[in-house]
Amino acid sequence: MLVIRDLDKIYKGTTKGVRDISLHVEKGDIYAFIGHNGAGKTTLLKAITGIHEFDRGAVIIDGLNLAKEPEEVKRRIAYVPDNPDIYEFMTGIQYVNFIADIYGVSAAEREARIAEYAGKFEITDSLGDLVSGYSHGMKQKLVLISALMHNPKLLIMDEPFVGLDPKAAYLLKEFMREMTAAGGAIFFSTHVLDVAEKLCNKVAIIKEGRLVTSGLMSDVVKDQSSLEAIFMETVES
DSSP: OEEEEEEEEEOTTSSOEEEEEEEEEOTTOEEEEEOOTTSSHHHHHHHHTTSSOOSEEEEEETTEETTTOHHHHHHTEEEEOSSOOOOTTSBHHHHHHHHHHHTTOOHHHHHHHHHHHHHHHTOGGGTTSBGGGOOHHHHHHHHHHHHHTTOOSEEEEESTTTTOOHHHHHHHHHHHHHHHHTTOEEEEEOSOHHHHHHHOSEEEEEETTEEEEEEEHHHHSOTTOOHHHHHHHHHHO
């Protein structure tokens, strides 16, 4: 579903960025991407979604080359950024419909999905309010609903659990399991290592812009260890 080959992205005039990243996210994967602040997680996520150009390598999503067919690739993915900066002059329902319009979601499909997701996230009564009046958690829920609106094949998220209350976090994990059970794939960064260990079947750890380990969670975390212990050992070495 997602193949990253030998990707480099270095910010001009600095040594910051990511180097020689290769990863493979398959259908059905819930793939955690972890690292300390400044390790390069957001840089990579923005590169593979087409927000940032990269210097070398290739990104293949659902068999399509991002560099050659960016619009078609973006139709098949959804991206949830680390900060829900959305149009505050819109109401919640206007924003969701705006995203649905971009992806060509039919009226019947969007109505059903809005009813389901907004109902479960308990923001149905707030959809008529301006986004400017939303809390951080409500904005995060709105972004998640919008990301799921076109039933993406690949969901890419940057710290999606930040700002969510326990019930919303539980619901997001359920939606993630449902999406991958139906043949989708998820690649997301997180600092919540116990959630990643329990939820994900694969994990990659990045340090100072380079991958230090990646693969099946069961292979990375073994011998009665924990992902937290593996991570601390990796970043402190």
